[in-house]
Amino acid sequence: TQLLEQSPQFLSIQEGENLTVYCNSSSVFSSLQWYRQEPGEGPVLLVTVVTGGEVKKLKRLTFQFGDARKDSSLHITAAQPGDTGLYLCAGEDNAGNMLTFGGGTRLMVKP
Amino acid sequence: NAGVTQTPKFQVLKTGQSMTLQCAQDMNHEYMSWYRQDPGMGLRLIHYSVGAGITDQGEVPNGYNVSRSTTEDFPLRLLSAAPSQTSVYFCASSYEPGMYEQYFGPGTRLTVT
Numbered sequence: 001t002q003l004l005e006q007s008p009q010f011l012s013i014q015e016g017e018n019l020t021v022y023c024n025s026s027s028v029f030s031s032l033q034w035y036r037q038e039p040g041e042g043p044v045l046l047v048t049v050v051t052g053g054e055v056k057k058l059k060r061l062t063f064q065f066g067d068a069r070k071d072s073s074l075h076i077t078a079a080q081p082g083d084t085g086l087y088l089c090a091g092e093d094n095a096g097n098m099l100t101f102g103g104g105t106r107l108m109v110k111p
Numbered sequence: 112n113a114g115v116t117q118t119p120k121f122q123v124l125k126t127g128q129s130m131t132l133q134c135a136q137d138m139n140h141e142y143m144s145w146y147r148q149d150p151g152m153g154l155r156l157i158h159y160s161v162g163a164g165i166t167d168q169g170e171v172p173n174g175y176n177v178s179r180s181t182t183e184d185f186p187l188r189l190l191s192a193a194p195s196q197t198s199v200y201f202c203a204s205s206y207e208p209g210m211y212e213q214y215f216g217p218g219t220r221l222t223v224t
Binding site for chain 1: 156210
């Protein structure tokens with residue numbers, strides 16, 4: 001089983017601060033996705049990264065896939081209360097049949 | 112276009128009871144999957160299907176059965192509920208597994224007493 005570890009588990013910051021969430025594994029993934037989940041709802045896809053070293057930007061969110069495709073990071077610039085939620089990374093196994101999810105980072109942005 | 116629907120939204124079972132969680136999608140996706148979500152553990156894959164008539168086990172399949180008779184429906188059966196199966200269950204679908212977006216349903220919160 002391929003494992004994904006996310007850090008930190010919890011993060012509480014003030015509006016306007018920057019933050020970085022990490023997703024690490026000892027295994028290589030074919031691709032990696034980041035999801036955001038709000039209470040009482042299912043996760044919603046933010047981005048998919050496929051190529052080692054790839055960087056994708058989504059407004060104030062910047063996603064990076066490690067060169068060796070074993071790790072990824074999510075950086076949020078000038079966080080807003082609307083960014084509050086559970087952030088999950090998920091890696092595609094080499095057979096392409098399953099996603100392995102990390103334990104999640106619960107982010108709270110205070111106004 | 113309803114996307115992925117799940118019923119019921121909440122369920123309480125006694126130990127030993129059986130039940131079926133329903134999942135349906137109207138996007139003509141071939142790939143469907145069931146996850147359970149427990150605090151601090153993200154989502155863990157229970158079973159998945161790459162098309163009608165084809166199912167396979169995920170990371171935590173024990174105590175659960177699935178079948179896929181149509182493209183649209185993918186029910187999850189709990190054979191004999193145990194307190195360890197208390198969790199939130201999510202169904203998801205996509206065109207293919209892996210790098211394609213997984214569309215998740217709203218979840219079923221199950222409590223086993």
